[in-house]
Amino acid sequence: MTEPRAHALSAKPPTLRIRDLSIEFARRRGPDLRVVDQVSIDIWPGEIVGVIGESGSGKTLTSLATLKMLPKQARIAEGTMHLGETSLHDRTERQMRELRGDQIALIPQDAMQALNPTMRIGRQVGEPLELHSGYGQAQAMDSAQKLLKSVHIREPETRVREYPHQFSGGMQQRAMIAMGLALNPQLIIADEPTTALDVTVQAQILKLLREIRDREGASILFITHDLGVVAEICDWVYVMRHGRIVEEGALRKIFMAPQAEYTRQLLEATPSIHTVPGTRS
Amino acid sequence: MSAEMIQLKNVGKVFGQRRIFGGSTEFAAVADVSLKVARGQTLGIVGESGSGKSTLLRMVLNLIHPTSGSIHIDGQNIAALTGRNEKAFRRKVQPIFQNPASSFNPRQSIGAILRAPLKVHGIGTPDSRRDRVSTLLERVGLPAEFADRHPHQLSGGQKQRVAIARAIILEPQIVLADEPTSALDVSVQAQVLELFRQTREEMGLTSIFVSHNLAVIRQVSDTVAVMRLGRIVETGTVDEIFANPKHEYTQALIAAVPDHGTIMAQT
Numbered sequence: 001m002t003e004p005r006a007h008a009l010s011a012k013p014p015t016l017r018i019r020d021l022s023i024e025f026a027r028r029r030g031p032d033l034r035v036v037d038q039v040s041i042d043i044w045p046g047e048i049v050g051v052i053g054e055s056g057s058g059k060t061l062t063s064l065a066t067l068k069m070l071p072k073q074a075r076i077a078e079g080t081m082h083l084g085e086t087s088l089h090d091r092t093e094r095q096m097r098e099l100r101g102d103q104i105a106l107i108p109q110d111a112m113q114a115l116n117p118t119m120r121i122g123r124q125v126g127e128p129l130e131l132h133s134g135y136g137q138a139q140a141m142d143s144a145q146k147l148l149k150s151v152h153i154r155e156p157e158t159r160v161r162e163y164p165h166q167f168s169g170g171m172q173q174r175a176m177i178a179m180g181l182a183l184n185p186q187l188i189i190a191d192e193p194t195t196a197l198d199v200t201v202q203a204q205i206l207k208l209l210r211e212i213r214d215r216e217g218a219s220i221l222f223i224t225h226d227l228g229v230v231a232e233i234c235d236w237v238y239v240m241r242h243g244r245i246v247e248e249g250a251l252r253k254i255f256m257a258p259q260a261e262y263t264r265q266l267l268e269a270t271p272s273i274h275t276v277p278g279t280r281s
Numbered sequence: 282m283s284a285e286m287i288q289l290k291n292v293g294k295v296f297g298q299r300r301i302f303g304g305s306t307e308f309a310a311v312a313d314v315s316l317k318v319a320r321g322q323t324l325g326i327v328g329e330s331g332s333g334k335s336t337l338l339r340m341v342l343n344l345i346h347p348t349s350g351s352i353h354i355d356g357q358n359i360a361a362l363t364g365r366n367e368k369a370f371r372r373k374v375q376p377i378f379q380n381p382a383s384s385f386n387p388r389q390s391i392g393a394i395l396r397a398p399l400k401v402h403g404i405g406t407p408d409s410r411r412d413r414v415s416t417l418l419e420r421v422g423l424p425a426e427f428a429d430r431h432p433h434q435l436s437g438g439q440k441q442r443v444a445i446a447r448a449i450i451l452e453p454q455i456v457l458a459d460e461p462t463s464a465l466d467v468s469v470q471a472q473v474l475e476l477f478r479q480t481r482e483e484m485g486l487t488s489i490f491v492s493h494n495l496a497v498i499r500q501v502s503d504t505v506a507v508m509r510l511g512r513i514v515e516t517g518t519v520d521e522i523f524a525n526p527k528h529e530y531t532q533a534l535i536a537a538v539p540d541h542g543t544i545m546a547q548t
């Protein structure tokens with residue numbers, strides 16, 4: 001169906017392997033509702049993998065399942081997940097907490113809801129360093145300042161002491177990215193991390209993520225509905241629809257020779273600033 | 282009746298922060314912004330993250346107040362609004378925010394969410410309000426049964442349709458939208474934009490539309506303002522801005538748009 005990925009021939013195991021993952025919601029009436037159905041995803045070391053698809057297709061739930069952070073009503077109905085050699089299946093909540101941030105970082109879709117409104121930005125961004133690396137408060141604040149600078153927030157020395165409501169939407173989103181990068185995780189799961197950013201800042205963030213991959217060999221799972229962003233950053237792409245993977249392939253193949261009808265529709269529906277679809281009065 | 286529906290003159294907003302150990306730092310989020318939007322027109326605002334776009338919209342909504350300059354809506358200075366005028370203003374000017382999920386109460390049904398503004402303004406009877414909600418849901422392309430659903434049972438695009446329905450239920454004259462489509466995938470985004478365009482035409486709305494997506498801005502706007510560091514660096518008609526951007530930052534913005542067209546071209 002698809003050409004084998006170069007990595008698949010290497011001796012190393014993938015950074016993350018998801019096999020036949022299904023997720024269901026319990027309903028008051030009727031049988032459980034299956035929202036993710038038999039999804040398999042591999043991410044190899046140093047690879048940036050895109051998951052694209054319409055809203056509600058199950059992208060976020062798939063990523064949350066990997067971290068065992070599904071909402072209460074949802075459950076994993078079947079499937080296995082491995083981080084390197086270790087199965088995530090039997091990990092306790094405490095073991096998962098150690099993994100999160102340290103080895104896997106999640107940059108969540110909704111930065112505004114993920115930030116604590118009563119805690120200074122610097123404390124929050126530096127918190128993983130206090131929890132996992134034994135940094136003192138002052139040292140963590142200092143690192144937080146550098147992290148904010150790396151995501152191109154101006155005047156980080158005053159910004160670290162501000163609260164989330166003093167940040168614009170795009171700045172909150174960048175603060176979440178900074179927090180995710182604090183511990184140099186081997187796997188970064190970024191769920192629509194640039195939706196609130198203008199294109200110039202977005203380009204800086206994409207560049208930063210690529211640098212982290214090149215420098216640290218980190219793997220990145222990049223969830224987005226923006227095909228332009230996919231084209232900028234991804235090596236390998238999964239296309240999701242109604243809870244299923246409808247197509248996967250190397251970036252160029254997805255764009256040049258899409259197999260699934262849905263992928264073709266997605267490509268056609270994408271507005272470009274050069275060709276203006278629809279009408280304007 | 283003035284031709285300008287929205288007019289800002291030298292508007293500034295300085296946020297002050299008191300420090301525990303005395304002194305204070307001040308931060309100018311918006312500085313010396315002047316702009317006009319004619320009746321029935323749409324102004325698109327693009328700009329750097331943190332450049333003051335949302336702050337500007339919140340001032341036009343009268344949710345926060347400028348520290349300098351003045352804002353006139355339909356010829357009236359909004360700083361002077363009191364009592365009944367204030368209530369009429371709230372009805373006339375409606376917001377649509379970026380994240381529909383966080384602007385709905387998760388415990389309320391969609392029907393209750395949509396009826397709330399009617400109740401607040403004492404419009405109709407419980408029965409007529411119900412009817413109005415059904416009609417409106419259909420108008421934004423949702424089945425009337427959705428009135429009984431709760432926000433978490435809706436997809437992102439459906440929630441944004443409800444947000445549009447809520448914004449137009451009071452038949453406003455002005456809609457101020459802050460990144461209303463950035464959380465939506467392209468196909469849903471196209472549908473929501475089409476809905477926005479239709480509604481605007483049918484109701485003769487005047488609007489300001491903030492978006493990071495230049496393709497979207499190009500599609501919905503008559504005029505465009507580009508913001509950076511709290512100031513407007515360039516304004517013009519949509520064709521002027523896209524065909525012949527003058528300011529360096531506008532040029533950088535247009536050049537930075539990631540475009541999958543480039544992959545398709547390099548065969």
Ligand SMILES: Nc1ncnc2c1ncn2[C@@H]1O[C@H](COP(=O)(O)OP(=O)(O)OP(=O)(O)O)[C@@H](O)[C@H]1O
Binds near residue numbers: 171337
């Ligand atoms: N309540 C507040 N107190 C202090 N500073 C604030 C407050 N609200 C906004 N700011 C600051 O004002 C500036 C402009 O913020 P605003 O939210 O208007 O930006 P924006 O253009 O909407 O950005 P984005 O595209 O990232 O949403 C930012 O530097 C922000 O930190």
Ligand SMILES: Nc1ncnc2c1ncn2[C@@H]1O[C@H](COP(=O)(O)OP(=O)(O)O)[C@@H](O)[C@H]1O
Binds near residue numbers: 056433
């Ligand atoms: N807490 C929840 N309760 C019920 N249904 C949910 C919940 N979270 C997500 N869903 C449903 O699961 C499906 C997949 O959601 P999600 O993974 O968030 O999609 P995506 O990230 O691709 O937009 C959607 O149909 C959504 O409505």
Ligand SMILES: [Mg+2]
Binds near residue numbers: 059060061109191
């Ligand atoms: Mg999602």
Ligand SMILES: [Mg+2]
Binds near residue numbers: 169170334335336
């Ligand atoms: Mg904003």
